[in-house]
Amino acid sequence: MIFFKPLITLAIIRGLFRALSAGTVLSLCLLAGNAAYAQVPGELVGSDLDEQVEDAVEDEIEETVDDTVADVADESVQDAVEDAVEDQLDELLLGPGDRQVEEEIEESVEDELEESLEDALEDDAEQVAEETVEDLVEEAVEEQITETVTEDVEENVDETVEEAVEETVAQNVEDSVQDQVEDSVQQEVAQNVEDTVEGDLEEQVEAELETSVEEGIAQTVETEVEASVEEGIAQAVEMSTEVQVADAVEERFENQIDDILDTLESDLEVDEDRIAREQWLVMAEPEVFEELAEKGYLFDTVTDLPALGMRLAEVAGPSSFDITEVRRGVLDVVGKDRADVDFNHIYTAGTELVATETGIAPRQAISLPETGTATSAPRIGMIDSRVDVAHPALASASIESRSFVASDAVLPDFHGTAIASIIAANDQGYQGLMPNARLYAAAVFERDEERGEIASTVSLLRALDWLISSEVDVVNISLAGPPNRLLETALKRAASQHVLVMAAAGNGGPVAQPMYPAAYDTVVAVTAVDEGRQIFRLANRGSYLDIAAPGVGLLHARAGGGYAASSGTSFAVPFAATAAARLLSEQPGADVMTQLYQSAEDLGPPGRDEIYGYGLLRLTAI
Known part of the structure; x- marks a missing residue:
């Protein structure tokens, strides 16, 4: 292994010198360019600073070189050991040719390693030097600046602190006062706001609650009214449907009954004693007759009844003529309820029971009240026989007659004279129940050789129309007979004009059939009692x-002169007629019959009965 120490040492020294030059330059740049350092006095950046920097750099370089050399030596020793081991291994494993190649490779590697190591050492040395110089310069400058600045700061701090304290105290006082004022204002504002908000809130809540309650009630009422209206409509529709069905059934049933009765009437033998021979009648409004004329119906005699708003036609024909077929034919042309077709029935005044000239005077038979408060004379109509107005008891009475x-x-x-005297006689020795009354007497009876005194339906209708046109308040009818469609319709029209009609109940006995017109609903039926309040037998x-x-x-007065005593339900009617007329003259438009019924003396079974009706008439109890 080749040892590289001389090369390493040279590289280290070269790097240090480069680092020193760079550090010196860096320190000068820092001192000149930093904004903070520009504030340091000029004497602090002279020779003393240079010396200090050089000493510090030398010391730092020595320490760095020692550390670097030691590290490199350690690494070199380790590398040498590793190389020695590798050489011994190579000698054992490689041959002579391989050795030469290996040496060439090692030389190449050593060259490259030397260059790489030199560069690395130079870079490390430069970085260490730069960091060291920079740290030293910063420390020295900071110390000098700290010393210099501290003195100036201490002087400035005293002044600044005093000013700051004064300003702080003033500010604190101002802030404290402001806080107190703000707290007070806030509390006052808060209280006012709270009161205002509370009041507004209460009003708003109250208004909203009231609105909510009203809306709730309105919604509840609306829901209930809607449900009630829907239920009422449903019930009304259901009821209306039921009524319509019932009316339809009833109408059909009535039509069937009418047909049956008409058939029975035609099949049974006609009671010629109760009808005018060879005559039947048609009564309707005038326009109906025009429709009948267009269909070819011709009538012998036609009479206008203006007060009733009707027209009456008489048709000649035998009594055995089928009236049912005639009625059906007329109704087929004009429609039901637009015309009435019936026989010309006859009526009687009843059996005359004549006694002696002694009897009970009208004003003795019943207690009369004192003079009333009427300002005008009551107008009473009567349908009966002719009146003997020349009789002394009637000579001074106010009577208008027509036949x-x-x-x-x-x-x-x-009979007519007797009834007129009971009502309006005004003689010194005999007085009727109402001598001041204006009496309208309609004569409807005539004498028949076979049947006695009779009145026809035609005469009754004409008489009633005249009395209505005379504006009477009450009509006294002292006759009785069979039912008649035309008469029933005429009486309904009279009632609709507030004309009160009273009629005799009839003298047929306890088991007799009802008599007309008394049995009609629009007529007051009057019966008779004796002095002992017992029913007429x-x-x-x-x-x-x-x-x-x-x-x-x-x-009562007798026609031609004198007096007579008689009995019958027809003689009782004048008592009820004069009582009603008196009340109507004092209380126009009043329900006088209810007053008469409520004031009557109850006779027989309690309440209304089939013998006395509501009871005995009492004039003083009204």
Whole structure:
């Protein structure tokens, strides 16, 4: 192995000199170019600094060279040992030719190694020198600067500290005062803000709560109303449907019943005692007759009924004529409920029960109230026979009469005179129930040789129309007979014009069928009692009865002069008619019948019954 120590030493020395020159240059650059060092006084960068730097550099170089040489020596020894071992191995393993090649390789490697080592040593030496010089220069400069600056700083610090303390104290005082002011202002502002916010918040919460509650209630009410409306609509629709179905069924059922009754009426033998022979009637509004005329219907006699808004036609034909077929034919043309077709039925005043001239005067049969507060005379209409207005009891009474029978007919006057006297007689020896009343007497009875005193449906309709046009308040009908479609319709129209109609219950006896017009719903049915408040023995009974009044043994004027006593339900009607007329004159438009029913004396079974109705009429209890 070749030992390289002379080469190594030379490389080290060369590197150190290069490092020294570089360090010196670096120190000068640092002193001249650093901004901090430019503040150092000029005397600090003179010869003393150069000497110190050179001494420090020499010491550092020596130490570095020693350390580097020692390290290189150690490495060289190690390498020499390794080379010796390798030589011995080569001698054992290689031959003479191989030896020569190996020597050439070693020489080449040594040259390259020397160059590489020299470069490495130079680089290390330069780096060490530079770092050493830089550190030394920095330490020396820092020491000089520290000493110089410390003195100046101490002087400046005293002044600066005093000024700083003063400024700090002032600032602290100012800050303290400002903090206190700010705290106070903050507290006050915070309190004001808190109060304001609290008040605003309360108002806002209250408003929002109120709004929320209102909206909740509105929504709840709306939901409930909507559900209620939907349920109500559903129920209404269901109810309407049920009603429509019920009405349809009822209408169909009524039509079937009408057909059956009409057929029975045609099949059964007609009671010629209750109809006018060879005549039937049609009543409808005027335009209906125009439609019938277009279809070829011709009528013998046509009468206008202006107060009723109707027109009445009489058709000649035998009583055995099939009225059902006629009715169906008319209704097929004009439609149901637009026209009424029926016989011209006849009505009677009932059996006359004439006694002696002694009897119970009307004003003795019932207690009358004192003079009322009416400012005008009550207007009462009556449909009966002719009135003997020349009778002394009626001579001074206010009576207007009109006949509704044929001009050549014989007019009876017994029954009409009796009823008129009970109502309006005004004689010194005999007074009726209301002497100041204005009485409108419609004569509808005529004498028939076979059937006695009778009144036809035609005469009744014409009389009723006249009384309505005369603006009467109450109509007294003291007759009875069979039902009639035309009469029923006319009475409904009278009721719709607030005309109160009262009629006799009938004198057919306890088991007799209901009598008309008293049995119609629009008419007040009046029955008769005696002085002992017992029912008249021939009076009809039934659920249609409304009220009872005196009607047995009543004293009344006799046509042609004098007085007589008679009994019957027709004589009881004037008591109820005059009571209603008096109330209407004092209380126009009042529900007078309810007052009369509530004030009646209950007779017979409790409440309304089929004998006395609501009870006995009492005028003083009203």
